[in-house]
Amino acid sequence: MNSDLTPEQISAYQENGYIVIENFLTPEELDFWRKSVDEAVAQRADRKLADGRMREGDSYYDKVFIQRINLWNDHEGMRKLMLDPRLGKMATQLAGVDGIRIWHDQALIKQPWGNPTGWHLDNPYWSFSSRQSISIWVALDDATLENGCLYFIPGSYKTATWDNVGIGKNIGDLFKHYTEWGKMKAVSAPMKAGSCSFHNGLTAHGALANMTPGFRRAMTCAYMPDGSTFNGQQNILPPDEFAKLKIGDVLENDVLNPLIYHVSKPYVTAEA
Ligand SMILES: O=C(O)CCC(=O)C(=O)O
Numbered sequence: 001m002n003s004d005l006t007p008e009q010i011s012a013y014q015e016n017g018y019i020v021i022e023n024f025l026t027p028e029e030l031d032f033w034r035k036s037v038d039e040a041v042a043q044r045a046d047r048k049l050a051d052g053r054m055r056e057g058d059s060y061y062d063k064v065f066i067q068r069i070n071l072w073n074d075h076e077g078m079r080k081l082m083l084d085p086r087l088g089k090m091a092t093q094l095a096g097v098d099g100i101r102i103w104h105d106q107a108l109i110k111q112p113w114g115n116p117t118g119w120h121l122d123n124p125y126w127s128f129s130s131r132q133s134i135s136i137w138v139a140l141d142d143a144t145l146e147n148g149c150l151y152f153i154p155g156s157y158k159t160a161t162w163d164n165v166g167i168g169k170n171i172g173d174l175f176k177h178y179t180e181w182g183k184m185k186a187v188s189a190p191m192k193a194g195s196c197s198f199h200n201g202l203t204a205h206g207a208l209a210n211m212t213p214g215f216r217r218a219m220t221c222a223y224m225p226d227g228s229t230f231n232g233q234q235n236i237l238p239p240d241e242f243a244k245l246k247i248g249d250v251l252e253n254d255v256l257n258p259l260i261y262h263v264s265k266p267y268v269t270a271e272a
């Protein structure tokens with residue numbers, strides 16, 4: 001795993017709000033990621049979350065991608081991959097924070113002829129609001145201009161707010177709200193299988209339709225800076241945890257949101 005970041009990569013991330021890292025996984029690692037994701041997704045059947053709170057149907061959004069959340073909760077291989085402190089260290093360094101917890105992982109598999117991913121921001125969906133939130137997106141297949149690679153609006157995170165515009169059928173609805181971004185050029189991020197990108201939770205991003213008969217598999221994980229506080233939204237929090245939280249409480253449940261890296265405790269991995 002190519003997990004060493006240069007100062008230039010960190011400053012490019014901080015300037016643009018995203019970065020692509022080529023050849024992130026070795027071919028052997030890529031095999032293990034693919035096998036684990038395929039197995040974990042198959043074992044979920046139509047359940048998006050392990051507890052069955054969200055199920056896949058046949059809606060427009062269900063055809064944007066096969067979305068399976070928190071595979072680290074119920075698959076041993078995924079647990080090993082997602083709790084890897086090397087990923088946590090990269091996210092911590094890029095975000096410029098002291099430590100990182102897992103918010104949630106997600107397999108995002110654009111099926112053959114899958115719908116586009118409308119332009120959106122991630123952090124407005126989550127139960128904490130942070131200018132330093134960050135996600136990794138690992139390409140498990142070559143992500144191309146034809147099958148739905150990501151696109152980003154560089155620097156957009158600097159002027160983003162937490163208004164949630166949502167992801168609807170109109171790919172460009174976000175730009176009705178952020179009219180200045182609508183005049184900017186989006187940058188595509190095609191990636192070879194085994195490469196990855198990181199993006200800030202407030203960076204505008206989207207993807208085109210999959211215009212091929214093959215799958216565009218990606219494995220992603222969203223990270224929450226350690227010390228982030230509850231903003232009142234449930235998102236993926238289980239109902240019992242949601243009921244206990246008050247706005248402003250620090251989100252530090254090590255079972256739900258393990259700390260995978262902290263500068264003062266390098267390589268401490270929380271075991272649930
Ligand atoms: O894979 C996609 O099409 C979208 C990915 C995305 O929105 C994310 O990783 O936050």
Ligand SMILES: [Fe+2]
Binds near residue numbers: 121
């Ligand atoms: Fe996203």
